[in-house]
Amino acid sequence: xxxxxxxxxxxxxxxxxxxxxxxxxxxxxxxxxxxxxxxxxxxxxxxxxxxxxxxxxxxxxxxxxxxxxxxxxxxxxxxxxxxxxxxxxxxxxxxxxxxxxxxxxxxxxxxxxxxxxxxxxxxxxxxxxxxxxxxxxxxxxxxxxxxxxxxxxxxxxxxxxxxxxxxxxxxxxxxxxxxxxxxxxxxxxxxxxxxxxxxxxxxxxxxxxxxxxxxxxxxxxxxxxxxxxxxxxxxxxxxxxxxxxxxxxxxxxxxxxxxxxxxxxxxxxxxxxxxxxxxxxxxxxxxxxxxxxxxxxxxxxxxxxxxxxxxxxxxxxxxxxxxxxxxxxxxxxxxxxxxxxxxxxxxxxxxxxxxxxxxxxxxxxxxxxxxxxxxxxxxxxxxxxxxxxxxxxxxxxxxxxxxxxxxxxxxxxxxxxxxxxxxxxxxxxxxxxxxxxxxxxxxxxxxxxxxxxxxxxxxxxxxxxxxxxxxxxxxxxxxxxxxxxxxxxxxxxxxxxxxxxxxxxxxxxxxxxxxxxxxxxxxxxxxxxxxxxxxxxxxxxxxxxxxxxxxxxxxxxxxxxxxxxxxxxxxxxxxxxxxxxxxxxxxxxxxxxxxxxxxxxxxxxxxxxxxxxxxxxxxxxxxxxxxxxxxxxxxxxxxxxxxxxxxxxxxxxxxxxxxxxxxxxxxxxxxxxxxxxxxxxxxxxxxxxxxxxxxxxxxxxxxxxxxxxxxxxxxxxxxxxxxxxxxxxxxxxxxxxxxxxxxxxxxxxxxxxxxxxxxxxxxxxxxxxxx
Ligand SMILES: Nc1ncnc2c1ncn2[C@@H]1O[C@H](COP(=O)(O)OP(=O)(O)OP(=O)(O)O)[C@@H](O)[C@H]1O
Numbered sequence: 001x002x003x004x005x006x007x008x009x010x011x012x013x014x015x016x017x018x019x020x021x022x023x024x025x026x027x028x029x030x031x032x033x034x035x036x037x038x039x040x041x042x043x044x045x046x047x048x049x050x051x052x053x054x055x056x057x058x059x060x061x062x063x064x065x066x067x068x069x070x071x072x073x074x075x076x077x078x079x080x081x082x083x084x085x086x087x088x089x090x091x092x093x094x095x096x097x098x099x100x101x102x103x104x105x106x107x108x109x110x111x112x113x114x115x116x117x118x119x120x121x122x123x124x125x126x127x128x129x130x131x132x133x134x135x136x137x138x139x140x141x142x143x144x145x146x147x148x149x150x151x152x153x154x155x156x157x158x159x160x161x162x163x164x165x166x167x168x169x170x171x172x173x174x175x176x177x178x179x180x181x182x183x184x185x186x187x188x189x190x191x192x193x194x195x196x197x198x199x200x201x202x203x204x205x206x207x208x209x210x211x212x213x214x215x216x217x218x219x220x221x222x223x224x225x226x227x228x229x230x231x232x233x234x235x236x237x238x239x240x241x242x243x244x245x246x247x248x249x250x251x252x253x254x255x256x257x258x259x260x261x262x263x264x265x266x267x268x269x270x271x272x273x274x275x276x277x278x279x280x281x282x283x284x285x286x287x288x289x290x291x292x293x294x295x296x297x298x299x300x301x302x303x304x305x306x307x308x309x310x311x312x313x314x315x316x317x318x319x320x321x322x323x324x325x326x327x328x329x330x331x332x333x334x335x336x337x338x339x340x341x342x343x344x345x346x347x348x349x350x351x352x353x354x355x356x357x358x359x360x361x362x363x364x365x366x367x368x369x370x371x372x373x374x375x376x377x378x379x380x381x382x383x384x385x386x387x388x389x390x391x392x393x394x395x396x397x398x399x400x401x402x403x404x405x406x407x408x409x410x411x412x413x414x415x416x417x418x419x420x421x422x423x424x425x426x427x428x429x430x431x432x433x434x435x436x437x438x439x440x441x442x443x444x445x446x447x448x449x450x451x452x453x454x455x456x457x458x459x460x461x462x463x464x465x466x467x468x469x470x471x472x473x474x475x476x477x478x479x480x481x482x483x484x485x486x487x488x489x490x491x492x493x494x495x496x497x498x499x500x501x502x503x504x505x506x507x508x509x510x511x512x513x514x515x516x517x518x519x520x521x522x523x524x525x526x527x528x529x530x531x532x533x534x535x536x537x538x539x540x541x542x543x544x545x546x547x548x549x550x551x552x553x554x555x556x557x558x559x560x561x562x563x564x565x566x567x568x569x570x571x572x573x574x575x576x577x578x579x580x581x582x583x584x585x586x587x588x589x590x591x592x593x594x595x596x597x598x599x600x601x602x603x604x605x606x607x608x609x610x611x612x613x614x615x616x617x618x619x620x621x622x623x624x625x626x627x628x629x630x631x632x633x634x635x636x637x638x639x640x641x642x643x644x645x646x647x648x649x650x651x652x653x654x655x656x657x658x659x660x661x662x663x664x665x666x667x668x669x670x671x672x673x674x675x676x677x678x679x680x681x682x683x684x685x686x687x688x689x690x691x692x693x694x695x696x697x698x699x700x701x702x703x704x705x706x707x708x709x710x711x712x713x714x715x716x717x718x719x720x721x722x723x724x725x726x727x728x729x730x731x732x733x734x735x736x737x738x739x740x741x742x743x744x745x746x747x748x749x750x751x752x753x754x755x756x757x758x759x760x761x762x763x764x765x766x767x768x769x770x771x
Contacts, residue, residue, distance in 0.1 A: 111244030276336035284317030305400025306368035321645025376642030416598035422619035438663035551580030
């Protein structure tokens, strides 16, 4: 339809061709183009409707006898709409009542049929016969023999009961006769006795009284019968209706109102599950359904958290793993259940004794996963010091609403997920919790460096922020240092006769040297993707070798490696590194193959981070390997992590600092630790000075600032002196350029310090030099 030639009827919500002045065209709207365009100016809220719909509205208008639209104005359109609605109200009421009656009739009839079927089943042992047919269809001979035996036993028992029926009836009749005789005898004796009681009734009078009592009782019985008979019909209909509602698999759509149709799948019933599974295109299930058999519900649908849990045993010839093998299958199942893929989580059953045919399904209530996760307990000001030996980190909730509190001791972690899915926030939450234990040491590299981890200044003993070469090199050194620390601990522990894990008391003792050490790298793909012999998976690449050593042995001496990456691919995360992590968690990833890299084999067992919704499910992870929170036998658990914003993270970090201060475990840091730590001060100083030179320290600092402003720009004279002193270079008082009494740095001192440092490092790395 040409935009120029339409009139918008705001409330009627359609557009009428404005040039149609004949009254015979769509809308029967006589008028001129001018009036039409004038109306168009007034119209605000309208939409173009297709020709057919327009024609349909016209038809309804005609039926309602609202035909004359002299001036096509917005106001008239509103009036017309109201009149149409009024005119249609009786029809709507009639349709609603019709649907209601049809539905009630349908349920009652279905209830009757269900009773008949149950009665038939009871008479013919139908349930057992069905199981026999299933066993026959699936070719399970053992099951067939078992059910056939059961049928024979039931038949024998019934035959015996039938043979004994005449005897039973005769016994009942006899008992009745005896009861009547005894009653008659009692009445007779009572009547005679009354004659002899002074003032008592005579024989006839006594029986008249008995007759009157019996008559009243008869009247009561009569009324009860009348009421019962009249009430029986509605009661029966009501019971049949209830039974029908229970038994019915699916109400025909035309019997439901539009709202009911929309909510049709909201309630998870055995009928809905049956229909969903029967439409999975599985041969064994098809065979079973064709044979008229039903699924065995190990657990009927029951509410669990914000959803429904159900356990179904599949027929012989298929199993749970096969049924949900691919993403497409899961999506099909979800669609069959009227849900989105992310709302349906089928898995093999983790329960003890559940065989491979038992399928567990958890189905979220519609929209339940869009409700926000409550704030992190860490963010509450009352959340105090933690003990990694004793406590677990409250990371989030399962979609079912169970809390996920995960232990952080002696586990290496890998968190994966594409950008903007909450990787840093969820990963940083772990580190914040660790920071609240004053005994832990955190060494952190944030290889993005936009300040996401800056709050750890004053908590972490190493804090590298940024992705330039120097930071990458520093991160690699951080890992290698952790390996050296690990080796030192191992040796000390063995020499001291220590056996097994480091005990809690030793680990928490100040100065023991066995405190829990956590090496944390965010955006670790930058490290493994680097050149210069650092990244990659070649035999001599430094980063993966260090990571592997920590993975292999760190746990024994409480040295941990926690890594997070956007890209868990072979090129940016060597296989050995990702396989070495005990706990692996993945936020949304784009496909199954990435999910497999992020999580390993559990991607075959129902762990599907690729089914999370990009963006909407930010912060939701599929967590594997954390056996303290994953139900026994299950491969993974979905965790909707509590979100801790950067602002809140600062608050928690401040608390961590106070806790450390109170415990006497403050961390000494430079104002700009990343700048100092990611460059080699001695080398930089040496390269700035000429042979045999002695220079003013202020001049030297100025040179450094000019050459590497990013690194030394903020360094004060005092801090520079302290840094040199730390590197064993003393600032001396010397005559420089003929001016005596200057604070000077002598090149020979710098070279000597470098030499001493190199020798010490060489000795530390060469075990043959020791002892
Ligand atoms: N647990 C959570 N719950 C809800 N939303 C979250 C959660 N975590 C993160 N988000 C949202 O996702 C956004 C991105 O988070 P974050 O910076 O942690 O993502 P990222 O995956 O680390 O991204 P990048 O890799 O690009 O740094 C946050 O700003 C926040 O809006």
